[in-house]
Amino acid sequence: MSAKTRKPTARQGRASVASAKAAAAPEPSASFLLEIGCEEIPARMVARAATELRILLGKYLTAYELAAPEAIETWGAPRRLTASIPALRLRQPDRKTETLGPPKAVAFDDVGRPTKAAESFAAKQGVAVTALEVTSTPRGEYVVARKLVPGKPAREILAEILPRAVLELSFPRSMYWTRSSGPRFVRPIRWIVALLGDKIIPFSMGEIASGRVSRGHRFLARQFRVPIAQAGDYVRALRQQFVLARPEERKERIEKELSRIGMQHRLRLRPDPALLDEVVYLNEYPAAILGGFDASYLALPEEILVTVMRGHQKYFALEDRNGRLAPYFAAIINSNGDASGTIRSGHERVLRARFSDARFFWDTDQKCRLADYLPGLAGVTYESRLGSYLDKVERVRWLARSIAEGWFHSGHLEADIASTDRAAELAKCDLVTEMVRELPELEGIVGGLYAAEQGEPETVAAAIYDQYRPAGLDDRIPRNLPGCALALADRMDSLVGCFAVGLVPSGSSDAFGLRRAALGVVKILLERRLPLSLSAAVATSARLLRELAPKLDVPPQVESQVRIFLQDRIRYVFHERYNFAYDEIDAVLAAGADDLVDAEQRISALRAVRRSKNFEPLAVAFKRIRKILEKAGPPEGWRMESVRTDLLADAAERELHASAEKVAKESARLKRAGRYREALEQVAGLRPVVDRFFDDVLVMAEDDAVRRNRLTLLAELLREFSDIADFSEIQTESAAR
């Protein structure tokens, strides 16, 4: 029987369950072990698979009341996924179930004899009619069948759920290896160890039956088969056969080995946490070895050397005490050491060949200048509807120039327009170089290196080099303003272009990295505090797409889609990085803030003023005004050209009108000067007159003209004072009346 028994049966009413816990006696339990022995699982997938296995087992073991999810530990290694639980119940607890049947009146006749209904209910529940009981419910008295369902042995349950949980693991790509109807997994499963204490949990997957025999290190193990006597022995038994089952243990060993090498040779390791995580899952028994390369290769840029070492060979780069790259590397090998130096010399030979290729690419590429590669970009498609990279370069040049011009004229003199233009012109040339074909991860960086090598101004070279920065929220932004202009223009063109052809990111699909592009835009502008009207930049980008090749038809709604998409990232960054509350951000964005630095100042001001005593009540009042205006129907029905003072009958409304006029003038002056906080304080100071107005004046007056005049007064108030932040977006303690 499965968890299904716990579900209420549709017709018979509700069943409830209670565990019948043995009160005092300690429950018999045993340690549990599951090991899925596999051919080498891709390193990048192992950790995730181990986590998923823990979650899946947790789900099943909780449902069957065999173990608490916190008790489960899972580990991954290249050839195995392991789950271990120190204590798992040997038997599922007995459960008392209650199933409601027909009402008492239906189940028993006048003299208390069971009816047909009672009999069939009892039969269905598998209890004697005489065992039926009566219980009172809010709906009256009902027949109830109470049963004690004995728990099943854990081994039986495990044999059923373990293969299910394993096959439920999800991988980016799975395969079959026997028949297409056989099991599918990330790589072929070759053995399974499943033990409860010292007993095998019997099941099979495809042609593999579970057992107690694991495998040790392929080459170092003293024996091919490693029998596990009982679950608790696992880690130790494997360690004896040169497999460190727990990733933490392997990581520790690698770190220790690396620092030993550093100490011995007076070298410093270039930290590389991502590589460290990767080699943890590439080796069962890791050791580090030091290798060297010819110092003449150090003439190549470090970026290239490190990428070759790291990306292709998974070597750690080392530096000398001055922080300069040293002609050495550290390789992690799946072995017990390299006494004879055979492994080292093999790795050195491979690296030499790789470096000599890199030098060949460098020399070949230098035979012509970066600009000579530009025509070749006509043959590289950016996206079929958005044209070639040459088309993109043309658009980005225009946009980058216009951004830089804006900055230059607003006093950011570092935004050199000629440099920006040159950087944008050369930005994508490296796409057709040999080096980027070989090392695509160095796109942009190679262009920057070549530009510097060929005597382009440093500003231009740096701008090209930095164009894909920031890669994420924690990455650096371009170091100079031409670089910022280029990075922004490139991303803006991608955003508007992709949205225009319907490549809108959804769920996990974002092939062109638009989310990251938008985050980059936000980060660059805020971090360098650069002025830019986003809506204007989006509009310019759309215009360029329409006017330049491939002369795309960009419908106007695309612009607003992109603005909304950007707003989502803006909210995210303001919230995550600036700790602003969402309602504060929304209030400012709703007021039409379009320049991020300006928006940031407004939100800061709003945040400061928010704490003052007048603010919240005023925000409540603004919400109330908005509601009143909404209720009044479409403005055409009541809106007057302007407030007519002669119709202001009441003292309170005259006062509001006068104060509002005065405050509006003053706050507008402060706003223009960028003194948002003082401007908002002025507005907040209106609170007493607004309160008095609502206390004394009935907006919906009977006289048509008076009512319309009052509505107009409120509408103007709302408009006038919502241009820094829309107060009605602010969440208030006391909800609007």
Added chain:
Amino acid sequence: MKTKKAEKPQGLTFQQLIFNLQKYWSDRGCILQQPYDVEVGAGTMHPETFLRVLGPDPYRVAYVQPSRRPTDGRYGENPNRLYKHSQLQVVLKPIPDDIQTIYLESLHAIGIDLRRHDIRFEEDNWEAPTLGAWGIGWQVLLDGLEITQYTYFQQCGGLDLDPPSVELTYGLERIASFLQEVPSIFDLRWSDDTTYGQVRLAEERQFSAYSFEAADVDFTRRHFEMYEEEAAVLLGRFPGAAEDDLQRERFPVLAAYDLCLKCSHLFNVLDSRRAISTTERAAVIGRIRALACRVAQAYLAQRGQLAEALETEARR
């Protein structure tokens, strides 16, 4: 202890390496086939792989396949890159349970003591877009050097493979350089008294010159189109179910496949002449794949196994 023996050059010669691997796989039930006599870019394109992995019949085969990669040509001046390199290709269907161990033992057979080296299987899912083929597997690294592409074929000619095959592709020059510890492929001893350079250097120079400079782009394009057209016309005549068995058995599917291979090679030549933009590239690859997929279907249809293959696919 220095004796004359210690001076004996180290490692197997290039041809001994081939002998040993062929012997090893022959002992494990493989048919030893010969290289295909049409230009190919990889051993996978040999009909002994491309066609034999289709359908349910068990098969085991090994062969050397000289593989032409025009863009990799370096006029014989780069110590590690070749216009034409040699692969030793092994295909086993169905896949033995202990295939990884069998493979590792083959390294022992060519003089590699696994206990003294660093062997690893690193994720590398192989794909041949011109063949509509892909598989799951690894590159096998020996002390950081990629020596074998190891693939569990899942699809070929656009068809799901049932049962799947395993394909082991040994890079012979790389392995030989490793064994002989020579700095350049051209220094390899092909036999006891002849070097790889003596045997092959002229070929490397001339074919690099041809594919980078001399190949006439216009002619090559026209050749491509003619082969493509002939393949398409031929495949269009594949007899339907109504026609008699003899006619079907004699239908030259294999010739159509040769034409398709010609297209693939000519595409590579055009590519090395930089006559194919990335924009055009995907489209041309698609055209070759379309032919390869039609060949695969015709091959199975000829053997009366197509319906079964399509049924399996529909079930999934």
